Amino acid sequence: MRVLLDESLPRQLAQELSGHQVQTVRQMKWQGLKNGELMRRAIEEAFDVFITADQNLEYQQNLARFGMSVVVVAAKSNRIEDLSPLIGKILGVIETAPKGQVVHVGNKV
Numbered sequence: 001m002r003v004l005l006d007e008s009l010p011r012q013l014a015q016e017l018s019g020h021q022v023q024t025v026r027q028m029k030w031q032g033l034k035n036g037e038l039m040r041r042a043i044e045e046a047f048d049v050f051i052t053a054d055q056n057l058e059y060q061q062n063l064a065r066f067g068m069s070v071v072v073v074a075a076k077s078n079r080i081e082d083l084s085p086l087i088g089k090i091l092g093v094i095e096t097a098p099k100g101q102v103v104h105v106g107n108k109v
Contacts, residue, residue: 004042007031010071012080013051013065016087019045023047031058049094053078058102068109069097074106 005014007025014022025031028045032036035057042050049069057070071093075082086106099105 001048002046003049003051003094004047008053009078010080013083017091035060043068049097065101069099070102071097072102072104
């Protein structure tokens with residue numbers, strides 16, 4: 001799976017998502033783009049999954065029209081130490097998340 005990691009998450013998370021081709025928004029030089037433009041470019045570049053910590057994304061965008069799975073991660077903070085316990089769940093969701101839908105992983109503490 002081709003996975004795009006949002007700039008709101010640490011780039012070290014990409015290394016933990018083994019078995020997938022993971023690129024960060026920063027690597028793509030897309031930092032600072034509005035969500036709609038970011039999603040459009042991700043689809044153009046054939047990403048399958050977008051992983052973000054943006055809890056409001058699904059309320060701001062019609063994600064079904066993009067046809068890409070979105071994983072929203074929620075932890076105590078966006079530091080890799082707080083996200084590490086969620087990596088197994090994230091990996092499982094990457095494979096099963098329906099296209100055009102949002103799947104939440106974790107809970108804010």
